[in-house]
Amino acid sequence: MTILSNRLKPICDRRAEDVVAGKAQRSLSDIEREIANLPPTRGFTRAVTEPGALRVIAEIKRASPSAGTIRADSDPVAIALSYEAAGASALSILTEPHWFHGVDAELQAARAQVTIPVLRKDFIVDPWQVAETRLMADACLLIVAVLGESTADYLAQARSYGLDALVEVHDEAEMDIALKAGAELIGVNNRDLTTFIIDLANAERLRPRVPPGIGFVAESGLETPEDFARMRSIDAQAVLVGSALMRAPEPGAQLRYLLGQ
Numbered sequence: 001m002t003i004l005s006n007r008l009k010p011i012c013d014r015r016a017e018d019v020v021a022g023k024a025q026r027s028l029s030d031i032e033r034e035i036a037n038l039p040p041t042r043g044f045t046r047a048v049t050e051p052g053a054l055r056v057i058a059e060i061k062r063a064s065p066s067a068g069t070i071r072a073d074s075d076p077v078a079i080a081l082s083y084e085a086a087g088a089s090a091l092s093i094l095t096e097p098h099w100f101h102g103v104d105a106e107l108q109a110a111r112a113q114v115t116i117p118v119l120r121k122d123f124i125v126d127p128w129q130v131a132e133t134r135l136m137a138d139a140c141l142l143i144v145a146v147l148g149e150s151t152a153d154y155l156a157q158a159r160s161y162g163l164d165a166l167v168e169v170h171d172e173a174e175m176d177i178a179l180k181a182g183a184e185l186i187g188v189n190n191r192d193l194t195t196f197i198i199d200l201a202n203a204e205r206l207r208p209r210v211p212p213g214i215g216f217v218a219e220s221g222l223e224t225p226e227d228f229a230r231m232r233s234i235d236a237q238a239v240l241v242g243s244a245l246m247r248a249p250e251p252g253a254q255l256r257y258l259l260g261q
């Protein structure tokens with residue numbers, strides 16, 4: 001049983017209500033029957049841990065609880081194409097509708113136009129959402145602050161569908177849970193989801209705890225080429241960047257700038 005921060009709790013409670021409505025439309029076993037006929041996913045973990053360079057997971061994020069509206073008029077397909085052309089290794093697309101203004105259909109439309117893998121960024125509170133994610137994306141986000149020790153069960157479920165998982169942690173205790181759960185890709189969030197304070201030192205502090213062979217992603221608050229250099233210096237395999245790209249007039253051009261191109 002996890003105790004959610006007062007910032008995460010309303011988001012997760014609302015998502016739990018959405019799940020009740022979703023289940024009334026389509027049961028878990030109906031979704032699992034559909035999954036059995038799907039082609040394989042695009043290999044999110046493989047794409048973001050490919051050796052040779054710092055990989056970028058470029059995020060499509062219209063709004064957030066910490067920033068409010070980031071980009072009201074965004075066209076997800078155009079932004080996805082611009083990220084891919086600028087060298088993103090993967091996309092992260094927020095689908096949470098109430099605080100982030102995400103839309104499942106927009107993720108599907110964007111994924112259909114690119115060849116790189118797509119992470120569905122949402123707040124998973126029920127196994128039904130893992131199955132639902134397999135219908136539209138290549139990877140799901142499992143937040144240890146939300147799922148606690150049951151992260152292991154969610155990870156096993158995702159694997160059973162051939163769905164990759166980015167397991168997100170913020171501190172040492174959550175890192176221990178992610179490692180014990182057998183995560184293959186761990187994201188360290190530099191944003192404290194209890195206060196929204198961002199500190200890149202969080203990724204630096206937790207980096208040595210991730211053994212070789214497990215992918216390391218630094219998430220949130222990466223805004224400058226110097227921030228990217230800082231994450232390269234700790235041997236992060238990838239960075240996940242949202243606001244700094246979505247606020248720029250040309251998100252793809254901003255990604256090229258952050259990559260030093």
Ligand SMILES: O=C(O)c1ccccc1NCC(=O)[C@H](O)[C@H](O)COP(=O)(O)O
Nearest residue numbers: 064065066067219220221222241242243
């Ligand atoms: O971004 C928020 O305000 C937020 C609040 C509560 C839960 C999650 C939140 N963000 C989700 C993310 O993981 C970020 O969108 C992602 O790491 C990118 O961060 P940034 O580059 O700082 O936009």
